[in-house]
Structure formats: C-alpha cells, structure tokens
Amino acid sequence: xxxxxxxxxxxxxxxxxxxxxxxxxxxxxxxxxxxxxxxxxxxxxxxxxxxxxxxxxxxxxxxxxxxxxxxxxxxxxxxxxxxxxxxxxxxxxxxxxxxxxxxxxxxxxxxxxxxxxxxxxxxxxxxxxxxxxxxxxxxxxxxxxxxxxxxxxxxxxxxxxxxxxxxxxxxxxxxxxxxxxxxxxxxxxxxxxxxxxxxxxxxxxxxxxxxxxxxxxxxxxxxxxxxxxxxxxxxxxxxxxxxxxxxx
Amino acid sequence: xxxxxxxxxxxxxxxxxxxxxxxxxxxxxxxxxxxxxxxxxxxxxxxxxxxxxxxxxxxxxxxxxxxxxxxxxxxxxxxxxxxxxxxxxxxxxxxxxxxxxxxxxxxxxxxxxxxxxxxxxxxxxxxxxxxxxxxxxxxxxxxxxxxxxxxxxxxxxxxxxxxxxxxxxxxxxxxxxxxxxxxxxxxxxxxxxxxxxxxxxxxxxxxxxxxxxx
Numbered sequence: 001x002x003x004x005x006x007x008x009x010x011x012x013x014x015x016x017x018x019x020x021x022x023x024x025x026x027x028x029x030x031x032x033x034x035x036x037x038x039x040x041x042x043x044x045x046x047x048x049x050x051x052x053x054x055x056x057x058x059x060x061x062x063x064x065x066x067x068x069x070x071x072x073x074x075x076x077x078x079x080x081x082x083x084x085x086x087x088x089x090x091x092x093x094x095x096x097x098x099x100x101x102x103x104x105x106x107x108x109x110x111x112x113x114x115x116x117x118x119x120x121x122x123x124x125x126x127x128x129x130x131x132x133x134x135x136x137x138x139x140x141x142x143x144x145x146x147x148x149x150x151x152x153x154x155x156x157x158x159x160x161x162x163x164x165x166x167x168x169x170x171x172x173x174x175x176x177x178x179x180x181x182x183x184x185x186x187x188x189x190x191x192x193x194x195x196x197x198x199x200x201x202x203x204x205x206x207x208x209x210x211x212x213x214x215x216x217x218x219x220x221x222x223x224x225x226x227x228x229x230x231x232x233x234x235x236x237x238x239x240x241x242x243x244x245x246x247x248x
Numbered sequence: 249x250x251x252x253x254x255x256x257x258x259x260x261x262x263x264x265x266x267x268x269x270x271x272x273x274x275x276x277x278x279x280x281x282x283x284x285x286x287x288x289x290x291x292x293x294x295x296x297x298x299x300x301x302x303x304x305x306x307x308x309x310x311x312x313x314x315x316x317x318x319x320x321x322x323x324x325x326x327x328x329x330x331x332x333x334x335x336x337x338x339x340x341x342x343x344x345x346x347x348x349x350x351x352x353x354x355x356x357x358x359x360x361x362x363x364x365x366x367x368x369x370x371x372x373x374x375x376x377x378x379x380x381x382x383x384x385x386x387x388x389x390x391x392x393x394x395x396x397x398x399x400x401x402x403x404x405x406x407x408x409x410x411x412x413x414x415x416x417x418x419x420x421x422x423x424x425x426x427x428x429x430x431x432x433x434x435x436x437x438x439x440x441x442x443x444x445x446x447x448x449x450x451x452x453x454x455x456x457x458x459x460x461x462x
Contacts, residue, residue, distance in 0.1 A: 021438065024277040025361035082337060085355050086329040093322045122321060125359040132352035177460050178453035182274060183446050190442035197437070 003147050010151035013200055016126045017159035018193035020133075023126030027160050028185060037164035038157075040121075045153030047099060047121050048130050051092050052149030053142055055131040058087055063135075088131045096122040126156050163189060259381040263389035266456060269362050270393040271449045276362030281397075281441040283353050287410050290398030292346055293353065294391025296339070298384065300331045300357055301366060305383035307331075308371040315372075324367050325358065332357045362390055397444050405435030 016022045023044070030040045061067055063084045068075035100118045104111045121127060130152055139145050166188055175184050269275045276297070283289045307327055308315075315323045336354045339347040347354065357363065366386055371379040402408055407415040407425075416423015418431060434440060453459045 019438065021277065021281040021441075022356070024281070025275060028274050028277065082333055085333050085336070085358055086326065089325045089329045089358055090322070093325055097322075122325070123359050123361065123364045125356050125361075128359045129352060129356055132355050136352055176450070178457075179446070179450050180460060182271070183449040183453065186442050186446035186449065190439040190446065193439035193442065194437075197439070 003144065006144055006147055007151045008202065010148055011155040011158065012196065013202060014133075014152070015155040015159060015196055016129065016152050017156060017189070018196040020129065022129035023124045023156055026121075026124050027156075027163065027189075028182070031160055031164040031167055031185070034161065034164045034168060037160045041153075041157030041160045043118055043121055044124065044126060044156050045150065047092075047096060047118075047127055048149040048153035048156075049146065050099060050149075051095050051127060052130050052134050053146045054091055054095065055088050056134055056139065056142055056145035058091065059084065059135050063087065084132075084135060089128060092127050092131070093122045126152075159192075162192065256378065256381055259378060260385035260388065263385040264392060265389075265452075266459065268389045268393065268452075269365075269386050270390055270445065271452055272459065273365065275365045276360045276390055277445075281445070282438055283350055284394055284398040284441050285401050285405065285436050285438075286349075287395065287398040287402045289346065289349055290394040291391075292339070292343070293350065294387070294394045296335045296354060297357055297360065297362065297390055298387035299335060300328065301363055301387040302380055302383035304328055304331055304363060305366060305371040305379040306376045308367045309374060309376040309379035312372050320372070321364075324364060328358050328363050328367075362386060393445065393448065396448060397441055400444055401435045401440060404432050405440075407431050 013019065017024065017027055026040060031037050059067070061070065063080050065079040065081065066076050067080070068078045096118055100111075103118075130149055133152075134145055134148055139148055163185065167185060170184060170188075179187070263269055267273065270277060283293050304327055308324060311323075311327075332355065335357070336347070339350070339354060366382060370382045374382070399409070402410075403414070407413060407418060413423075415429070416425045418425050
C-alpha cells in the first residue's frame with residue numbers, strides 16, 4: 001500500500017518539475033522535439049532508479065547520525081552527514097559513467113538513443129535532488145527508495161514529454177514576438193504546474209511526518225501571515241502542504 | 249571603473265543585462281525558483297551562489313592546466329561539492345532557521361547549471377582574475393533575477409519585505425488593507441515564480457529586440 005501511495009505521490013503530487021523545479025535546465029534546453037525529450041526522459045528514469053537506492057545505502061550505513069554503529073559501539077556517535085553532498089555527487093558521476101559503459105557494451109541501439117544525454121545527466125539537478133529529497137524525507141526502506149527513484153523519474157519523463165509536445169504545436173501559434181521561445185515556455189510550465197497542483201488532494205490523511213520548523217512555528221504562535229510563509233517554504237519540502245494552503 | 253579595464257568590467261556588466269544567465273543563457277533555473285517566495289531566502293541564495301561561483305571559478309582556473317580533459321566533469325563536481333559543503337555548514341552555524349527553509353536547495357547549488365556552465369565555458373580557458381570577475385558577474389546576474397522575483401512574490405503574496413510589513417497589517421486592517429486590499433496568496437505558490445520570470449523575459453526582450461528568438 002505504501003508503495004502504491006509513494007509511487008503516485010512522486011509522479012503527480014511531488015512531481016520533480018512542477019512541484020520542485022528540479023532539472024529545469026535540461027527540461028528547457030532539450031524539450032524542443034518530442035523524440036529527443038523521450039530519450040532524455042528515459043535516461044533520467046534509468047539513472048534515478050540506479051542512484052537513489054545506492055545513495056540510500058550510503059546514507060543508511062555511512063552518513064547519518066549513528067550510522068557507523070555496525071562497525072562497533074564506539075562508532076555510534078559519529079555523524080558524517082556533512083559529507084553527503086560530496087559522496088552523493090561522486091556516486092552519481094561514477095554511476096553515470098558506469099551506466100554509459102555498460103549500456104554501450106550490451107545495447108548499442110539504446111546507447112545510440114541515450115548516448116548524448118547520459119553525460120549531461122550527471123549535472124541534472126533532478127538526479128542529485130532525488131537523492132537529497134530521499135535523505136531529507138527519511139525514506140525508510142531500500143524498496144521504497146528504489147520505488148521513489150523510479151517514480152520520480154517517471155514524473156520527470158511525463159513533464160518533459162508534455163512540454164515537448166506543446167512546444168512542437170506552439171510553433172504554429174501567433175505568440176507575441178518577445179515571448180517566443182523561452183518566455184512562453186516558462187509561462188506554460190507555470191500553468192501546467194498550477195494544473196498539477198490539483199493532484200494535491202489526491203492522497204490526504206497520510207501519516208507523513210510534518211517538517212520540524214512548521215511545528216516550531218506553531219509554538220511561537222506567529223500571525224496568520226507568517227504561518228503562511230513558513231508553510232510555503234515547507235511546500236518545497238512536501239507539496240501535500242500546498243494543498244492545505246490552497247484550501248485556505 | 250578605473251580599477252578595471254574596459255574589457256574586464258564588461259565581464260561583470262554583461263551578465264547583468266543582455267547576457268543574463270537566467271533569462272538569456274537559461275542556466276541555473278533549477279535551484280532558483282522554489283526558494284523565491286521570500287526576499288530574504290532569495291538574497292541568501294544569491295550570495296551563496298556568488299561565493300561558490302567566484303571561488304570555484306578561481307580554483308578551476310588555477311587548475312585548468314592540471315585537470316585531465318577526460319575526467320574534468322568529476323573534478324569540477326568535487327570542487328563545487330566541497331565549496332557547497334562549506335557554504336552549507338556556515339549557514340547551518342549562523343542562520344539555522346534560514347538553512348532549514350532552503351532545505352535541499354543549498355545542496356542543489358552543486359548541480360546548478362550556472363556553475364558547471366561557467367566552469368566549462370570560461371574558467372577552463374581563462375586566467376584566475378578574469379575568471380573571478382566572470383564568476384561575480386554571472387552570479388550577480390543570477391541574483392538580480394532571484395531578487396526581483398523574490399521582491400514581487402513577497403510583496404504581493406504576503407505584503408511584507410524582508411519580514412517588515414510594508415503594506416500595513418492585514419489583521420488590524422491598517423495601511424492599504426484599510427481600503428480593502430487583500431494579499432494574493434497565489435503568489436506564494438511556486439508556479440508563480442515561473443510566470444514572473446516569463447514576464448521578466450518578455451519585458452527584457454521587448455526592450456532589446458535583438459534577443460528575440462526565431
């Protein structure tokens with residue numbers, strides 16, 4: 001059950017592009033044609049599915065507070081969390097390289113379709129963002145981490161596919177000259193993101209942990225406005241909060 | 249600008265307008281949009297990127313003859329990651345609340361396309377001082393957009409600027425709220441950042457026709 005919930009949540013509610021704007025650079029740069037968008041989207045799904053579980057293992061057994069306890073009780077109070085950026089990005093860069101080599105060897109046709117995009121992916125924010133969100137959301141098991149990587153990859157794929165299709169059509173429309181190209185793409189993405197917000201109410205009443213700073217804000221009993229502010233920033237962390245904000 | 253030669257000062261001034269990293273080069277949008285609901289977070293993000301980009305550009309430029317071409321991406325990533333860790337730790341130590349708000353987006357500076365883009369396009373081929381200026385200039389251009397977006401989102405969305413209630417108190421109905429003005433809560437939601445940037449691009453390209461695509 002929680003697998004299904006996480007799956008749909010990562011695709012629709014916490015969509016990488018529309019909720020957290022991860023991977024916008026390649027999303028804007030490679031969405032001019034549907035075929036190339038499909039290639040990049042597939043590569044993102046692939047790499048996310050591989051890197052998120054690996055980084056989950058790293059986080060669980062190396063980085064988090066007290067994670068080194070399996071070495072012996074005297075290691076229990078080590079917290080290597082500050083190293084997570086460098087380890088995650090190193091994993092991603094090496095995995096991308098490895099994936100490239102393996103794919104080239106065993107499936108040259110796939111390599112030809114993904115080939116140019118694979119090196120680009122190492123610096124795609126969606127990949128590192130997937131691992132960092134996996135860490136900050138405390139995903140509990142390896143299976144869920146795999147699920148999270150795969151489904152947020154699918155979410156990214158859907159987003160780039162949709163915008164590529166729209167951009168192919170919009171070429172025939174009469175867009176004001178200064179908005180042509182980049183400007184209209186931004187505005188369309190904004191409108192699509194508003195559309196995707198309507199998925200926010202799809203899964204409610206989950207047992208999701210509330211972000212710590214929201215709880216502290218309630219303690220201080222700040223005014224309504226300030227609460228909305230903190231809620232908004234929490235929305236970057238969990239978009240289910242967005243649904244509560246829109247209901248207000 | 250007696251301090252800088254004309255060529256050097258262009259390095260700083262160009263990215264502020266006609267070669268802006270966000271609106272023209274389309275770099276570094278990833279980690280920028282989600283944190284612009286408040287002006288303060290935007291400013292902190294802009295400063296963090298400026299530190300990382302300026303220092304990183306200098307480091308890469310110093311090492312440009314040492315780094316082998318084939319593994320340069322990994323070398324660059326490691327250098328950026330180290331710098332970002334420093335920024336992250338400093339923020340955690342001196343501005344803990346803010347670093348909570350920025351959540352993973354400080355970490356995402358690593359994969360911010362601006363950083364890699366400038367390393368590849370500029371620092372690998374230029375001397376340290378010019379690379380430093382290029383880093384400052386591009387980060388300033390990035391920060392400028394961030395601050396414009398943050399300004400409008402915070403002003404229209406919650407009626408405050410940097411936390412000060414510039415439009416009056418919405419509960420006690422003072423200031424403009426006395427005339428029935430309401431905050432536009434929609435501005436606080438992330439899609440509005442995209443639309444505001446779309447409008448900035450529109451304004452910029454209407455002013456400078458040379459930038460229009462197609």
